[in-house]
Amino acid sequence: MALTIPITLSMTGTASAAVADNAPAQTQTYDNLAQASSQTDRWTDFNVVYQLEQTSAGTVNGDNRVVASTSQCHDCGAVAIGFQVLVVSKQDLANLNVHNTADATSYACTRCNTLAAAYQIVFATDSPQQLTFNQILGLAGIEQKLEALKTSGLGTGRIQQLADEFAHQAVFVLQGGIGTYRDGNAPTYSPALHSTDLPANMAENSGPVTDLFVKHQNPNG
Secondary structure (H helix, E strand, O other), X not given: OEEEEEEEEEOOOOOOOOOOOOOOOOEEEEEEEEEEEEOXXXXXXXXXXXXXXXEOOOEEEEEEEXXXXXXXXXXXXXXXXXEEEEEEEOOOOOEEEEEEEEEEEEEOOEOOEEEEEEEEEEEEEOOOXXXXXXXXXXXXXXXXXXXXXXXXXXXXXXXXXXXXXXXXXXXXXXXXXXXXXXXXXXXEOOOOOOOOOOOHHHHHOOOOEEEEEEEEEOOOO
């Protein structure tokens, strides 16, 4: 079963830096791939790939892809988590092309657990400003929490639940918050960034925009 949840959040703020009018248009492409596979009895492959990128390019391409598979084994598992954070400049952005996919398969398995979880966050600021020290520190904490899941011994359901929480915490950090994100009723902004050249919300919103896209796939759950 695949589950896709678009969540769009906005915040207010002002730019602290600017780009010259004659700055050349650039294209930046960021690929994040997490893969896990097991064909061995009583063995689970667990892979977390975290990517944080900051750019002021005019065209930004982001691809976050997660693949997990188990086959011909019993009491085995494969867990792959891809976590991509793209910080872009709304001031310079002309084209945004982002894709977030998860693919989990299980073949000829007994009591196997397979989970592919893809998290993609796009944070569009008013300028090519860099993240603050607190934001970088907060995101580093999220990366450590994701890595800690490898040795947690938790089931795939709980792992997915925690990874979801960490994604929302990352959004909260990017919006300037401190601590754990808990407000599920944060302001929403629509439409989402996907499938448009220059999203309407970027043209109309006066502050930075944060979009979180989550996709899970678990053939055993």
